[in-house]
Amino acid sequence: MAAVGPRLVSKVLVIGAAGMIGRKLVEQLRGKELILHDVVPFEGASAVSDLSAPGEAEKLIAARPDTIFHLAAVVSGEAEADFDKGYRVNLDATRRLFEAIRKEGYKPRVVFTSSIAVFGAPFPEAIGDEFLNAPLTSYGTQKAIGELLLSDYSRRGFIDGIGIRLPTICVRPGKPNKAASGFFSGIIREPLSGQEAVLPVPDSVRHWFASPRAAIAFLLHASKIDSEQLGTRRNLSMPGVSATVAEQIEALRKVAGDKVARLIRREPDPTIMRIVEGWPRNFDAKRALALGFRADKSFEEIIRIHIEDEQKMPSPQPGRG
Amino acid sequence: MAAVGPRLVSKVLVIGAAGMIGRKLVEQLRGKELILHDVVPFEGASAVSDLSAPGEAEKLIAARPDTIFHLAAVVSGEAEADFDKGYRVNLDATRRLFEAIRKEGYKPRVVFTSSIAVFGAPFPEAIGDEFLNAPLTSYGTQKAIGELLLSDYSRRGFIDGIGIRLPTICVRPGKPNKAASGFFSGIIREPLSGQEAVLPVPDSVRHWFASPRAAIAFLLHASKIDSEQLGTRRNLSMPGVSATVAEQIEALRKVAGDKVARLIRREPDPTIMRIVEGWPRNFDAKRALALGFRADKSFEEIIRIHIEDEQKMPSPQPGRG
Numbered sequence: 001m002a003a004v005g006p007r008l009v010s011k012v013l014v015i016g017a018a019g020m021i022g023r024k025l026v027e028q029l030r031g032k033e034l035i036l037h038d039v040v041p042f043e044g045a046s047a048v049s050d051l052s053a054p055g056e057a058e059k060l061i062a063a064r065p066d067t068i069f070h071l072a073a074v075v076s077g078e079a080e081a082d083f084d085k086g087y088r089v090n091l092d093a094t095r096r097l098f099e100a101i102r103k104e105g106y107k108p109r110v111v112f113t114s115s116i117a118v119f120g121a122p123f124p125e126a127i128g129d130e131f132l133n134a135p136l137t138s139y140g141t142q143k144a145i146g147e148l149l150l151s152d153y154s155r156r157g158f159i160d161g162i163g164i165r166l167p168t169i170c171v172r173p174g175k176p177n178k179a180a181s182g183f184f185s186g187i188i189r190e191p192l193s194g195q196e197a198v199l200p201v202p203d204s205v206r207h208w209f210a211s212p213r214a215a216i217a218f219l220l221h222a223s224k225i226d227s228e229q230l231g232t233r234r235n236l237s238m239p240g241v242s243a244t245v246a247e248q249i250e251a252l253r254k255v256a257g258d259k260v261a262r263l264i265r266r267e268p269d270p271t272i273m274r275i276v277e278g279w280p281r282n283f284d285a286k287r288a289l290a291l292g293f294r295a296d297k298s299f300e301e302i303i304r305i306h307i308e309d310e311q312k313m314p315s316p317q318p319g320r321g
Numbered sequence: 322m323a324a325v326g327p328r329l330v331s332k333v334l335v336i337g338a339a340g341m342i343g344r345k346l347v348e349q350l351r352g353k354e355l356i357l358h359d360v361v362p363f364e365g366a367s368a369v370s371d372l373s374a375p376g377e378a379e380k381l382i383a384a385r386p387d388t389i390f391h392l393a394a395v396v397s398g399e400a401e402a403d404f405d406k407g408y409r410v411n412l413d414a415t416r417r418l419f420e421a422i423r424k425e426g427y428k429p430r431v432v433f434t435s436s437i438a439v440f441g442a443p444f445p446e447a448i449g450d451e452f453l454n455a456p457l458t459s460y461g462t463q464k465a466i467g468e469l470l471l472s473d474y475s476r477r478g479f480i481d482g483i484g485i486r487l488p489t490i491c492v493r494p495g496k497p498n499k500a501a502s503g504f505f506s507g508i509i510r511e512p513l514s515g516q517e518a519v520l521p522v523p524d525s526v527r528h529w530f531a532s533p534r535a536a537i538a539f540l541l542h543a544s545k546i547d548s549e550q551l552g553t554r555r556n557l558s559m560p561g562v563s564a565t566v567a568e569q570i571e572a573l574r575k576v577a578g579d580k581v582a583r584l585i586r587r588e589p590d591p592t593i594m595r596i597v598e599g600w601p602r603n604f605d606a607k608r609a610l611a612l613g614f615r616a617d618k619s620f621e622e623i624i625r626i627h628i629e630d631e632q633k634m635p636s637p638q639p640g641r642g
Binding site: 083120124129130131132133134135136138141144145148149151152155156232233 | 404441445450451452453454455456457459462465466469470472473476477553554
């Protein structure tokens with residue numbers, strides 16, 4: 001990727017290191033001095049604590065990491081189900097982190113993972129860099145507030161922040177989760193493992209995707225980018241692949257064959273359909289592209305990345321559509 | 322104004338009742354059962370306290386006012402000078418208020434005064450209803466966060482909120498204050514009182530105005546509007562008058578004569594010029610207009626309103642340009 005400044009990474013703090021993105025990021029940070037944090041115990045942890053509890057952020061920041069990846073969050077569904085927990089983890093902990101840095105009195109690069117959930121319908125055909133944040137979930141609200149704090153703390157010179165709005169990560173490895181967006185990964189992941197997957201929305205639904213590999217590349221690029229180039233608007237919609245469910249299925253058929261694609265069972269779910277209607281479908285991520293962030297090339301590539309990185313099995317036969 | 326729903330106002334809480342807008346609003350609320358709050362003592366106060374202190378919001382909300390005007394704020398300059406105070410008063414107190422309502426378990430109409438400071442340059446020629454909030458001050462950041470909380474608390478059914486982004490209030494009555502925007506009022510107010518006023522920016526500077534009378538009408542309309550009409554986007558840029566300094570001066574000349582207009586002394590101030598460059602100049606306030614909010618008709622009308630409401634003197638002679 002282009003546009004990388006002269007910043008030297010030496011001591012790196014990863015908050016939310018036990019999560020899917022956190023683990024993949026840490027793999028790419030080998031050789032750095034790492035401080036790995038999460039609220040749940042995990043192998044290789046430097047610290048396990050509740051960042052929203054008073055004093056915990058200060059402990060992490062006392063080591064003065066010069067690069068901080070703040071990935072920790074309560075996910076969308078949980079933030080909607082547990083209002084207090086969502087605000088405590090997604091808003092209060094983020095603010096405590098920024099405050100701890102301000103009090104410590106140095107200016108690390110802070111990479112904050114925001115989300116396309118900061119946007120809420122109705123949308124233009126492609127969401128541009130000047131479209132308003134009008135989230136329709138508490139999670140999106142908390143991320144939008146985190147973005148505002150990041151901008152203000154950066155403008156005031158307390159942190160050197162950059163917020164990146166990740167597309168929906170696809171294909172998410174591992175077991176199906178309960179997120180309403182889970183099926184976008186499920187309809188690829190399960191058939192590739194020979195299992196049936198349920199598709200709860202029409203084939204015409206369009207959504208915005210990035211592979212885990214692309215997401216990690218976004219994070220690493222964000223950690224090194226020259227903040228002079230960012231100006232005052234420090235939160236960026238990341239580039240991605242806009243694809244309909246029909247295009248997802250067609251890509252699966254091309255990569256893995258008709259038999260695999262037939263493992264998708266259509267079972268419309270009005271609740272999920274209603275939720276998905278409020279989600280972004282497409283972006284015009286001009287600023288991020290100009291700053292050197294690069295998306296996956298196609299949904300086919302997203303599937304091939306999943307097979308390479310997760311399936312750990314011999315290359316499947318190219319299928320016929 | 323049109324589009325007023327069937328809501329009956331009975332018990333009204335005004336937070337920030339001692340301020341300029343607060344006092345004028347209270348005048349228009351005579352006959353209602355009023356709870357008047359501010360952090361400073363004032364005549365007619367029901368409660369004087371620091372709303373950002375734990376437990377204070379709960380005390381106010383225990384009376385279950387069905388309409389709440391939340392006008393209290395640390396102004397732009399002070400929020401920039403005192404980072405902690407700005408966040409405590411403008412963010413924490415607002416959140417504590419919303420939380421107190423949620424805990425009390427009823428759903429009052431909450432009218433929140435936001436500001437055009439939620440926007441930061443670069444702008445389009447006229448800022449539309451879908452333009453992003455990218456504030457360039459801590460005050461603007463705190464107001465933008467208040468808007469997001471108001472939307473989320475409303476969406477979740479905890480409050481029935483509406484946020485209104487006031488234009489710069491002009492002509493502000495009283496003594497000159499230290500706000501960087503003070504001259505917009507000063508160049509009208511002081512000459513009308515026979516005093517010299519300093520103009521620190523070029524005549525070509527364009528800005529966005531509403532009279533105090535229009536602002537009070539916005540607040541009252543916002544308190545009565547049917548929230549079904551708002552949908553999920555509960556924060557609205559208010560309509561206003563877009564005028565250049567040259568147009569302001571020409572209006573002053575028309576209303577009060579050449580001699581009065583000549584009391585404006587040009588004294589360019591590079592600091593103020595730089596600050597003002599980052600401010601909104603013009604809006605396309607479609608949604609607010611469709612919902613029945615009405616701006617002053619012209620800058621001349623803004624001056625006449627000031628004379629009627631504040632000067633308390635015989636109508637001045639119409640001047641010649």
